[in-house]
Amino acid sequence: MSHLIEITDSHCHLDFDSFDTERDEIVARAIDAGVTRMVTICTELHKEPYVRAISERYASVFYAAGTHPMNVTDEYMTTVDELVTLSKHPKFVGIGETGLDYHYTAESADVQKQSLRVHIEAARETGLPLIIHARAADEDMARILTEEYNNGAYTCVMHCFSSSVELAKAALDLGFYLSMSGITAFPKSQELRDIFSAAPVDRVLVETDAPYLAPPPYRGKRNEPAYSVHTAQKGAEVFGMDWPAFAAQTQINFDRLFSKAALYQVAA
Structure with a gap:
């Protein structure tokens, strides 16, 4: 049996309806592909008990x-x-995902900002990483993250990063992480790949955001955690690294940021 190269899908949504009929098989396929850990994200707190139960299963x-x-x-x-x-x-x-989305929901910007600051304070108090969704709100996002960091340090990942070079720089300057999704592997995403290639490789994670944003060769189909391997392999190309070395680096990065998950693995 060949040795599997291990990676972590740092952001997926295993509670979504599209996984209901084959969740066991989806998790098994991820493990078979070398995706040994997955972080499933609850986006509506009334569903937290259900998402928690998935993690317990x-x-x-x-x-x-x-x-x-x-x-x-x-x-x-x-x-x-x-x-x-x-x-x-x-x-x-x-903690999250939280953030700002002015592309679809700009009318709720003020409430989004209020919610974001609550989540930041929770990240600060717990020491757990903040998970940020940012779309069409780069200026406000950079300003709030920086203002809040100056009020007290916290850790953070810019999930599914596909924003501007300016927001990438602001996040990296604060010591935050950028997460690669399948968008990074799309043929027309060279500008995004250039942003990642200029980032420190020790500040990069990989994710699927499943069931969304499947990378080639599955683009247009339902995404699942196993497919994060394809995004990570593209990431290795972006950084000019061989595949095992890049995968190992992303594991180190994940363990550093999501230290509670890393310690759980050690204790298990």
Whole structure:
């Protein structure tokens, strides 16, 4: 049996309906592909018990929870205390996803900002990484992340990063991480690949955002954690590294940022 190169899908949505009929098989396919850990993200806090149960069902699955910026008008406003309480679960490893989305939901910008700051304070208090969704809101995002960091340090990953070089620089200057999704592997994403290639390789993660954004050769189909291997292989090309070395580096990066997941693995 050949040795599998191991990576982590740092952001997926295993609770989504499109996985309901074959969740066991999807997790098994990921493990068979070398994706030994997955972080499934709760985007609506009323669904947190269900997402938590998924993480409890599978040894390889961890979870994070928060209110997605596109959901802020449909969900109650969470509190720092609520997020801190949720974070006590042994497999709860991140705060979010949270952030700003002015592409689809600019009308709720003020509420999004309020929610974002609540999540940042929870990340600060728990020491868990903040998971950021940013779309069409680069200026406000960079400003708020920087303002809040100056009020007290916290860690953060810019999930599914596909924003401007200016936002990438602002995030990296704060010591944050950028996460590669399948978008990075799209043929027309050279500008995005250039942003990643200029970033420190020790500040890069890989993800699927499954069921969205499947990389080639699965583009246009439902994404799943196993496909993060294809994004990671493109990442190796972007950084001019061989595949095993890049995969190993992303594992080190994940363990550093998501240290609670890394420690859970050691203790298990």
